[in-house]
Amino acid sequence: MTRRRGWALDAAFGALIALGQAPFGVIPAALIGLAGMIWRVSTPGSGRARAARGWRAGAAYFAVTLHWIVEPFLVDVPRHGWMAPFALVLMAGGLALFWGLAGWTAARWQARGSAMAGFALAFTLAEMLRSYIFTGFPWGLIGTIWIDTAPAQTVAYWGLHGLGLATLGALSAGLALGARLQVRGRAVATGAGLLGSLALLGLLAVAGALRPPAPAIPPEAPTLRLVQPNAAQHLKWDPEMIPLFFQRQLTLTAQPPEGPAPDLILWPETAIAYRLGGARPLLIQGAEAAGGVPLVLGAVRQTPAGPTNALAVIDPDGRPGAIYDKAHLVPFGEYIPFGDLAARLGIRGLAVAEGGGFHAGPGPVLLDLGALGQALPLICYEAIFPQFGRSQARAADWMLQITNDAWFGSFAGPQQHLILARFRAIERGLPLVRAANTGISTVIDSRGAMGAHLPLNTLGALDAPLPPRSTPPPYARMGDLPLAILLSLALALGVLRTVYLTARPVERD
Template identity: 50%
Template sequence: MTHPSGIHRDVPAGLFAARWPALGIAVLGGVAAALGQAPFDLWWLALAGFVALCGLISVAAAPGRAALLAWVAGTAHFATALHWIVEPFFVDAERHGWMAPFALVLMAGGLALFWAVAGWIAARLVPNGESALRAIAFAAALTLSEAARGVLFTGFPWAQPGHILIDTPLLPLSALVGPLGLTALVLFTATALVVLVHRGRSRLAVAVFGAVAVGVGLLPAPSAPRPAADAPVVRLIQPNAPQHLKWRRDMIEVFFQRGLDLTATAPEGRAPDLVVWPETSLPQLLDRSDASRARIAQAAGAAPVVIGAQRFRDDRPVNSLALLGPDGRVQGVYDKHRLVPFGEYLPFGDRLADWGLRGLAEVLPGGYTPGEGPTTLDLGALGTAFPMICYEAIFPTDIRRVDTRPDWMLHITNDAWFGTFSGPYQHLALARLRAAEQGLPLLRAANTGISGVIDARGRVVAALPLGEAGALDVALPPALPPTLYARTGDVPILIVVLFAGLATIAAGRRRARH
């Protein structure tokens, strides 16, 4: 429509502008956005959910209203995407089960505050009537809020908008722009469709949405180079120890022996050059496990072994990854430096321990202590590996903190904590993202699954199914040259998004003055 001043104004979208249905649309939009995450991978439905959210914010009557709508959508999104967060509480249901609903509600509502801040900023800084510009400002603000969510309060960059593209042919774009760039791509695409609606071109918006959906589905995914004929062979061990049985006295030896049997299994081809066990696989403390390490060495033959273990460092327990030589001696150790809040440690843990409270994954008393930080592991003929333990694989920036680029990434984890539905699949998806954004292959040994080998394009080359015991022998895929994202990190995308947001806000204020 045309404003009395003669200046063109946006056409308000009736569905977006309706007051009472807006909260319902926010809930449905948040749920739809979450269904783009693994294992659903309905990225097109997630994009529609973000279109709905951007549209609601674009016509919100006041900043408080915009913040509320964004918070409601965010809460629905995180409650749907992260519903697996209740699983650890049911490992010992009698003791912790009552906490599960509170944990889900508090986590979903807390993470949604980042979305609320983005909604408030967009509505506060872009005046009413400038719906298209506000939608663009919201996309920029939400991208920056998601960047902050990845680092503040120890960071939790899980279930970001850009993650809906992991299982699409657009995953290789992460090599250029990283995960934050994928988030910007999703949100600004949703905003472009909202702008078309506000310009009175709803049919064109639907046509563009359909073209994007079809186009992405038809895009060819680039392939990674294949391993050389003489590439090292790595054996991944998946003992499949359910968490509620893993540390039961009568089952510890059962699972350890299962790991030994899988390690000693005769190979179909060449003998493995390295054997990898998952997180916390060693049944004793590392420095008190001479007998167990000797048994592992015997089972592995001439191959070195990487195994998840626990040990004390300076009288404090740590969650570690140990490299064992053919004689079973410890040749190298990496200590996990990113610990799971309320899982591996509790804030003010010493005081809370007096009340009988401790981390859910806490095996040793007092909670784990973080290691010194990311490093590389020299594996001789297999090159250098960048080790990650469980939760550490969700952080894209840690690898930039090591002095030299590794040849590949090594991830050991115990996803038995995450249940059998969505958590393990989302964790695997984030490992794929790490490989694609860095241009490095990633090998992953998971206690209950999914263990596998991911090439430098983020493609799963081979895997063991969730919930099955097994050993997987795979040739180590080659690395690609350092990607643009590996060299620059998130800085370029942050600058572009910040500039776009500030320019949009300035344009909105300028138009409002006229």
């Protein structure tokens, strides 16, 4: 195979894998792409060559999956537009290094079947690594292609990394079986490998289908109202539009319910365009529109340490009660390192005007909402992290996410963000309630199933009952640590075995 054809093939496999992610959701294409990538990386070659194959597949995958990353830079084109192509190229190329590392590791095995198994182990560890280091970015994990299928439920036992490993393992086993049967003919080998992979994926589906259903919603369950003002990001801070968007929220809050009266009203992230401490007149109007019902909203809050991206519970008198300051901020969005210095050079975070950006809060907390129980607040980006707030979640009754997905455009970004929130519900056995500025606002039960929802780019309010929690599944208690230890041991033993077999002298007659 020529170098040019090899490069094109690697990129094609990466793009096929990306078609499994939202909004495409073509799982067969993703499985074909994964199988092709495993086959290419396990093909004999140097560590450098195999790393390059993994990197090329990863670069194409992340370029397609994360193409929405340019959207935030296009909100204010004169100021940030020039960064858009660099952001996508650097993001795709940088994240693909983890796939390249897995490819290099696969070269430690000489036998093709062993290389496939080694690549599956190394790939999963590499994806774990990118989920944690440099604040982590667990977006676009392979396991997320399974949303709305039975295998998705297995994340309750081993998380998204475990689901990704099971997917690669099933494909690797089928490919290894096919490689062993090559001497019996290509058709026999291909058929046996395909059947083997399908059988293992079928077992994965059975394991997920055996999970008990989510508890039924009782008739006396509290009712929540989710308010979606649909404020386009390029207009959200326009002085002429700010009153219009605020009035939308007041009108939707005050509209008569068609069923039970709401017990709590949720507005999205940065729902008001003024600092929380100086917005008392607006908070009073919001409380009056809520008619005595507690109101949750997002706003920028000034603290002695600096501004924060905050969530506040407003009481019937229009005063902030419980407050949560976002703890896991978006790098280069809500803050940049050495922000004041960078601001002098004309480089600022996308979401804030201050050079230093937002100040991070102290960490996850629980909000005591009285009859509505204990809620774990998550602001936007925080819902993508399986580890964020995991210990607090064990004592929570539900999760509350407010977000402004207008930053992510209106195609792939918001849908992928929603899917990650749904996986948090499955992993923790907790319902998740989501109020989004431009959508998708919804209530998610403890098995990740969506109830009624407000679609993207629509104005409206949704009244929905709060689902009950389930018994915390194993992953909610243990997280990724057990899988990381097992993977590391398996990978180390595999490498040692290869070294031993390579170093062992050959007996001669």
